Amino acid sequence: MGSVYCALVHHPVVDRQGEEVTTSVTNIDVHDIARSARTYGLRGYFVVSPIEAQHLVVQRIIDHWCSGAGKERFPERGEAIALVRLAGSIEEAIASIEAAEGDPPRLVVTSARSGPGRSSYPEEQARCRTQDRPTLLLFGTGHGLSDSVLQRADAFLEPIEGPTEFNHLSVRAAVAITLDRLFAGKSLVNDPI
Amino acid sequence: MGSVYCALVHHPVVDRQGEEVTTSVTNIDVHDIARSARTYGLRGYFVVSPIEAQHLVVQRIIDHWCSGAGKERFPERGEAIALVRLAGSIEEAIASIEAAEGDPPRLVVTSARSGPGRSSYPEEQARCRTQDRPTLLLFGTGHGLSDSVLQRADAFLEPIEGPTEFNHLSVRAAVAITLDRLFAGKSLVNDPI
Numbered sequence: 001m002g003s004v005y006c007a008l009v010h011h012p013v014v015d016r017q018g019e020e021v022t023t024s025v026t027n028i029d030v031h032d033i034a035r036s037a038r039t040y041g042l043r044g045y046f047v048v049s050p051i052e053a054q055h056l057v058v059q060r061i062i063d064h065w066c067s068g069a070g071k072e073r074f075p076e077r078g079e080a081i082a083l084v085r086l087a088g089s090i091e092e093a094i095a096s097i098e099a100a101e102g103d104p105p106r107l108v109v110t111s112a113r114s115g116p117g118r119s120s121y122p123e124e125q126a127r128c129r130t131q132d133r134p135t136l137l138l139f140g141t142g143h144g145l146s147d148s149v150l151q152r153a154d155a156f157l158e159p160i161e162g163p164t165e166f167n168h169l170s171v172r173a174a175v176a177i178t179l180d181r182l183f184a185g186k187s188l189v190n191d192p193i
Numbered sequence: 194m195g196s197v198y199c200a201l202v203h204h205p206v207v208d209r210q211g212e213e214v215t216t217s218v219t220n221i222d223v224h225d226i227a228r229s230a231r232t233y234g235l236r237g238y239f240v241v242s243p244i245e246a247q248h249l250v251v252q253r254i255i256d257h258w259c260s261g262a263g264k265e266r267f268p269e270r271g272e273a274i275a276l277v278r279l280a281g282s283i284e285e286a287i288a289s290i291e292a293a294e295g296d297p298p299r300l301v302v303t304s305a306r307s308g309p310g311r312s313s314y315p316e317e318q319a320r321c322r323t324q325d326r327p328t329l330l331l332f333g334t335g336h337g338l339s340d341s342v343l344q345r346a347d348a349f350l351e352p353i354e355g356p357t358e359f360n361h362l363s364v365r366a367a368v369a370i371t372l373d374r375l376f377a378g379k380s381l382v383n384d385p386i
Contacts, residue, residue, distance in 0.1 A: 028221050031363065032363040032365060032366055035361055035362055035363055035366065036362060036363075036366050038357065038359045038361075039353075039355040039357060039359050039360070039361070039362055040355040040356065040357070041355060041356045041357045076359070076361045077361070079359065080359070080361065160232075160373070160377075161377070162232040162233040162234060162372070162373070162376060162377060163233065163234045163376055163377070163378060164231065164232060164233070164234045166231045166232050166269070166272065166273070167232070168228055168231075168232070168269045168270070168273065169228055169229060169232055169369065170224065170225040170228050170229075170365070172225060172363070172365055172366060172369075173225055173228065173229050173365060173366065173368075173369035174369075175366075176362065176365075176366035176367075176369045176370050177369050177370055177373045179355070180353070180355070180370045180373065180374070181373070183355060183356055184353075184354070184355060184356070185356060
């Protein structure tokens with residue numbers, strides 16, 4: 001099984017009206033998604049934002065929990081936050097994975113909207129198990145990833161559906177459920193980081 | 194299938210040292226768990242805190258999204274937040290469910306720790322499907338529900354495990370994954386609220 005990474009994308013994403021925008025990084029996304037990524041054995045979690053000032057904020061979070069006062073009090077939090085990587089763009093995240101793994105990742109995109117050509121969770125789970133190439137799971141903030149991102153993907157996961165028609169999970173919940181559906185189970189562990 | 198409710202418990206829970214404490218309500222827990230509860234067809238989501246001042250904070254969130262300016266801008270957010278109920282204690286939540294449903298709920302507790310007597314997700318899913326009685330799923334903040342709560346439960350769910358030994362998911366992620374494991378699938382929908 002190839003290494004798996006995830007990315008939380010702040011640009012390019014769309015707003016409520018479908019316009020392409022850049023969203024803000026939020027502290028809780030960094031923490032919650034790092035903890036989920038660590039639980040499910042991911043090799044890294046990219047926070048993708050073109051705004052340099054926001055990289056400084058994320059870097060302060062990383063420093064606090066991985067080497068600062070936070071590490072002393074809650075060492076397991078630092079263990080999760082150590083997965084966080086900064087990238088100015090999706091391309092930068094891809095290049096960083098290729099540099100670490102020797103191969104560029106397969107791009108797997110997610111959306112709350114259904115449509116043609118979606119992969120089921122069991123299908124994508126099987127691909128992750130049998131692929132040697134790394135995989136990068138892309139999650140959009142705001143109202144989701146831009147079409148320009150969706151169109152270049154190697155796989156497009158089906159939306160998470162509960163028993164109702166309501167499809168407005170938080171991105172933190174969506175990442176947690178997606179990782180659980182794809183990677184729950186002891187047999188799938190990546191090598192220790 | 195009986196109605197299903199969840200509760201996020203701020204007291205009695207334990208801290209890192211196992212001492213019984215009361216934690217603070219956080220805005221993001223109200224939002225994220227309401228959105229997950231709405232997605233998976235739950236009938237209500239209790240925020241359990243003995244601190245009256247915190248009820249006022251949650252009530253302001255409810256008012257903003259269910260009848261205030263938030264409702265105008267993001268009506269689907271209000272649809273989720275409308276599930277939020279305030280309770281001063283677990284007993285109050287139980288009494289409220291009994292008043293609404295005619296029967297007291299089965300209490301199902303959760304913990305990140307493994308141990309004897311845990312129910313698997315398929316077992317608990319089957320019980321929820323076949324029971325007429327309502328069910329109340331209890332989630333602890335801090336370092337988890339107090340023993341006094343765990344010991345009175347009708348069922349104790351197994352911890353969420355990924356392929357690693359790391360068991361420090363956020364409570365928001367844990368609720369999302371638990372609801373997905375128990376209630377994903379169109380056939381399980383509760384009646385409209």
